[in-house]
Amino acid sequence: MYVKLAGGLVVILITGCAAGMKPGKDYTSQSFVIPYSLNEAYRRADVQARACSPAASTAGSFYAESGTAQVRTGMPPISDGDLYRAELRSLNASSTEIKLSVADHGVWDDRMIGAARRSIESGTVECRK
Numbered sequence: 001m002y003v004k005l006a007g008g009l010v011v012i013l014i015t016g017c018a019a020g021m022k023p024g025k026d027y028t029s030q031s032f033v034i035p036y037s038l039n040e041a042y043r044r045a046d047v048q049a050r051a052c053s054p055a056a057s058t059a060g061s062f063y064a065e066s067g068t069a070q071v072r073t074g075m076p077p078i079s080d081g082d083l084y085r086a087e088l089r090s091l092n093a094s095s096t097e098i099k100l101s102v103a104d105h106g107v108w109d110d111r112m113i114g115a116a117r118r119s120i121e122s123g124t125v126e127c128r129k
Contacts, residue, residue, distance in 0.1 A: 020074060020081025021103045029101040030113050034121055038062075038088060041096035041120065042069040045086040048119040049073050052127035056083065083108045086116065 021027055034041055042062055049058045049071050057076060062069040067090035072082045087099045100116050102108040112128045119126040 020079035020083055021085065021101065022081055027101050028104050028110050028113060029099055030110075030117060031097065031099040032117060032121075033091065033095060033097050035095055037094055038064075038067060038069060038090035038096050041088050041098060042071070044120045044123055045069075045071045045088065045098065045116070048116055048125050048127075049084060049086065051125045052115065052119075053084065079103070084112065084116070086120075 036044070042060065046058070046060050053073050055075070056073045058071065058073045060069065060071045069088040071086040071088075073084040074082050081103070082101075083103045083105070085101045087101070089097045091097055098117075098120060100113045102110070102112050107128055109128075115126045115128045
């Protein structure tokens with residue numbers, strides 16, 4: 001009985017902390033440009049998100065025709081929106097603009113953005129510490 005109660009309490013705490021990003025609100029974000037193609041930038045963003053948030057659900061979308069891509073991480077049914085998002089836009093064949101955003105809850109903060117940025121820039125996975 002104690003274990004069930006503790007487990008239920010954990011779910012309540014996580015639910016309260018992981019509401020996800022809602023349209024029309026401002027969240028912690030950072031934009032930067034890297035000297036890599038959209039394909040390579042997308043690969044790096046996807047690898048970092050999956051490696052550093054294994055318990056979360058990560059999905060990606062790549063649109064070659066528009067030169068854009070997204071990597072999104074959430075925790076359904078606990079979160080009702082993205083907790084982390086990488087939005088990518090090709091500037092040319094060898095340059096990509098990236099905007100990283102987080103939900104500002106728990107570990108989804110500016111330290112998460114910093115680790116993701118360093119990981120994407122270097123090509124070596126780095127997770128939030």
